[in-house]
Amino acid sequence: MTRFGRILQVLVDHDVDFILIGGVAATAHGAARLTQDIDVVYSRERENLERLAAALAPYEPYPRGAPPGLPFLWDAETLAHGLNFTLVTTLGAIDLLGEVTGGGSYEDLRPHTLLLDVFSVRCRVLDLPRLIEVKRAAGRPKDFEAIAELEAILSVRE
Amino acid sequence: MDIEDFGIPRDPVIEHYKKDVDRTLIRENLKLSVEERLVKLEEHLEFAEELRRAGKRARATPS
Numbered sequence: 001m002t003r004f005g006r007i008l009q010v011l012v013d014h015d016v017d018f019i020l021i022g023g024v025a026a027t028a029h030g031a032a033r034l035t036q037d038i039d040v041v042y043s044r045e046r047e048n049l050e051r052l053a054a055a056l057a058p059y060e061p062y063p064r065g066a067p068p069g070l071p072f073l074w075d076a077e078t079l080a081h082g083l084n085f086t087l088v089t090t091l092g093a094i095d096l097l098g099e100v101t102g103g104g105s106y107e108d109l110r111p112h113t114l115l116l117d118v119f120s121v122r123c124r125v126l127d128l129p130r131l132i133e134v135k136r137a138a139g140r141p142k143d144f145e146a147i148a149e150l151e152a153i154l155s156v157r158e
Numbered sequence: 159m160d161i162e163d164f165g166i167p168r169d170p171v172i173e174h175y176k177k178d179v180d181r182t183l184i185r186e187n188l189k190l191s192v193e194e195r196l197v198k199l200e201e202h203l204e205f206a207e208e209l210r211r212a213g214k215r216a217r218a219t220p221s
């Protein structure tokens with residue numbers, strides 16, 4: 001099971017620049033749907049890659065669904081040479097996204113975030129309208145119900 | 159507020175799905191703090207995991 005709160009604490013404790021998106025962000029906004037992994041968009045600045053690598057290293061990141069025993073080295077170089085990583089860790093499943101369809105990079109999304117005080121840390125979460133736009137841009141039929149719920153939250157919460 | 163208030167056009171497919179959204183669950187969630195919502199998510203996942211384990215045990219036990 002993914003320990004969402006602990007993952008957020010670990011990232012914040014290491015000063016990682018990231019934005020919470022996806023299903024956990026939807027939960028933060030009030031969605032009732034369940035999600036099993038945590039999705040974050042991270043800054044691709046070199047120093048941030050170092051911090052991100054150090055933050056997750058104790059939790060044994062490994063490509064999710066890959067056969068065991070692959071020569072996967074978790075460090076800033078690996079992050080620099082890739083972009084989006086779907087990982088399993090001892091804290092649970094985490095997707096690290098350098099860019100998202102329809103949303104762009106960390107820097108593109110940052111103006112569309114809210115500061116969230118949760119589990120004794122402060123982190124950034126994508127705001128609801130932008131989260132809807134990003135999910136729409138992904139164009140996945142499996143997201144249709146989730147998008148409908150997010151749009152309903154907009155009308156219910158005011 | 160409506161999606162169009164944020165400059166996002168309505169999507170007829172999503173509008174169709176919206177009819178089935180359970181707004182009572184949303185209203186209940188909105189009464190909670192963000193942290194309470196995330197804790198609830200973890201609890202639901204833990205429950206689902208326990209159900210999976212129970213199902214696995216049941217399938218492994220001859221009836």
